[in-house]
Amino acid sequence: MLLVLILTPLFGCFVLTFVDKTQHKFIQNFSLFWSLIILNLCFSLLFFFDQTISVFQFIYKSYWLTSININLIFGLDGLGLVMILLTAFLIPTCILLC
Numbered sequence: 001m002l003l004v005l006i007l008t009p010l011f012g013c014f015v016l017t018f019v020d021k022t023q024h025k026f027i028q029n030f031s032l033f034w035s036l037i038i039l040n041l042c043f044s045l046l047f048f049f050d051q052t053i054s055v056f057q058f059i060y061k062s063y064w065l066t067s068i069n070i071n072l073i074f075g076l077d078g079l080g081l082v083m084i085l086l087t088a089f090l091i092p093t094c095i096l097l098c
Helices: 002-016 024-048 078-097
Strands: 057-065 070-076
Touching: 002 024, 002 057, 002 070, 024 078, 070 078
Parallel strands: none
Antiparallel strands: 057 070
């Protein structure tokens, strides 16, 4: 779930790289639509987050080079969840105000 939340904005940026820069209205509408999708993903994280435990949740582990012990590990705690929700709420707000 956390990896999807990380990759979703990257996919939206990838799509916008192929849009003509003179189509301002389409770029704004697509950005608003995509940021609202991300906001919904963040609310689903909030819904499934267990507040009774104090360990990292939604842990994603990727073992890249195990011979030299290079790994990628993502996790989410309570403060990180609040910051992600705040960012996900502010981005559509800023797009609407532009």
